[in-house]
Amino acid sequence: MNTADLGLPVDVPSTALFTDQYELTMVQAALKAGTAERHSVFEVFTRRLPDGRRYGVVAGTGRVLDAVENFRFDADVLRFLGERDIVDAQTLDWLGSYRFSGDIWGYPEGEVYFPGSPIMRVEGSFAECVLLETVILSILNHDSAIAAAASRMASAAGGRPLIEMGARRTHELAAVAASRAAYLGGFASTSDLAAGFRYNIPTVGTSAHAFTLLHDHERDAFRAQVNSLGRGTTLLVDTYDVAEAVRTAVEVAGPELGAVRIDSGDLLLVAHRVRQQLDELGARDTKIIVTSDLDEYAIASLAAAPVDAYGVGTQLVTGSGHPTASMVYKLVARAESADPKAPLVPVAKKSSGGKTSVGGRKWAARRLDADGIAETEVVGTGAVPADLVDRQLLVELVKSGDVVARESLDVVRDRHTAARDGLPLSATQLSRGEPVIPTEYVHGRSGS
Incomplete structure (x- = not known):
């Protein structure tokens, strides 16, 4: 894909440098420690909506898929990293052959979300997934903030x-x-x-x-x-x-x-x-x-x-x-070893200060009332309750490194209109208030 399609100058060869340096230094350290290939699950979510907002809007997914496809460390990029001594020769060799080969699931673009919603899930080796953190958050945080403002204005x-x-x-x-x-x-x-x-x-x-x-x-x-x-x-x-x-x-x-x-x-x-x-x-x-x-x-x-x-x-x-949606990209599960058959174990940040996370690979579903209006965002691990199986929100976006869910912008636009219309009427109120529906957590057995 031509990088101009991403809104990039034509002389930008890839999206690989749309990242923070510590993503690369983590890869270097993990390669030396033998943990880089551990199967890992990262999730994008927000702990809270911007003050006064009743719902969020998932936007930028299509641009994320483009960015993942264009995340390549070409010769000029590798030369820059080497000249700056940002990572060592072993890591440069690894980066030179980098192609994301994992899976990405997410809320379909245009859907609404709430605090704790697993908006996007990225799975693969630790090294290949951690590199995508900054570019994914950069796109989703910006586009979702603009789309939420636009949605309120349209209402x-x-x-x-x-x-x-x-x-x-x-x-x-x-x-x-x-x-x-x-x-x-x-x-x-x-x-x-x-x-x-x-x-x-x-x-x-x-x-x-x-x-x-x-x-x-x-x-x-x-x-x-x-x-x-x-x-x-x-x-x-x-x-x-x-x-x-x-x-x-x-x-x-x-x-x-x-x-x-x-x-x-x-x-x-x-x-x-x-x-x-x-x-x-x-x-x-x-x-x-x-x-x-x-x-x-x-x-x-x-x-x-x-x-x-x-x-x-x-x-x-x-x-x-509210120029950002305050989304974060957190490791929620990882394998016990680099063995492809090693079981996943939930992991989570437990520090004080309101920045905790919930471990385990999540599913999400939206419970509706008798009139078909959303009443609860349900987020869980383990088995999905039978009454919510048909209401699951995450869809497959990338499978084994290949994009499988490209959509036209008009399809995404229509989806958002339908999603917003499926919320309680108070969702469009401009007065300050809590999220229009609560998020309920269902904990089952699982990092898997």
Whole structure:
């Protein structure tokens, strides 16, 4: 796969250096100790949701699969590691032939999750699995945070379209990933052409205030845009006086004007005034698009306004105050020896300070009420209770190193809509509260 598909510069040969140095030094020490080949089970989960969030959204899985496929230590990377004396010659030899050959299971992308949910499970030798920790967490933490913010905004929008337009508010590569996560979470389009190119997301955009300021008169700017893009274009009407701009816009484009965009001021008040003015001018079908530092709360406050679409930038690409999902990647089971037949034993971090983990390979299922609405996230080890066998959440993503579960972004987007609709109504409340359903742990015999 071409690394450009990951949102990477074309001169980046692999994803192998998207990692922390201690991943490699652990491999070196484990190779010397004879423990590197012990079969191990790592799990990705979060201990808590961001404050005030009622559910999380699994996003970035498709990008993780791409990253695993491209995790290769080529000659340039090995030379860099050797010149910096980061690992020894034996480890460099081992890294040179690295190919992930294990299995990955996970919640399907677009699904919702809760504290303790085993969002992703990575199995193989200790050495091959531990190397993937940083890149997996980097992708899942970023994309899931953006998707959760997007999902809340989509709920607040109540079916009105949302436009992602945050590329200028974040790193250029993060912007592409953010567009993908936003589309998954319910946004309809993006302004970022790289995201449109790489992920086939619908793109939109017309003009900024600079285009109006370029011309001697606002009318000249509107006429130039309409002549170029047609009467169905969107004209930006708040560079000078909004009422005068709306009047000019309809005079230039006629009642067939597609939309006007408002980017400043009291959006609730201005939107009502603009709608009344458009109707009086005969432009009853002209839509109103609002932008200007919107988040889910601002969108919700505009529910009664005559707004047809929202453009969201900064708050979306920063996770609306929560730029990470706080996911961790922990060893939960490992073999007693390097013998392929050695049994697995549960392991877990037991330190104080709220950073404990639960040992053992997990399964997860969602218990539903009589109406088919989620009521409990059940996470366990050992045998799955008979009533939950058909409600298991983890699916196979990688088998013996081969990706087996690629999906289109539209499939993932539809899955998220269905998953969110399957939660209690309080899931979409913007007021602070606990996760919308509790997580129940069922402990059986097992590291296996």
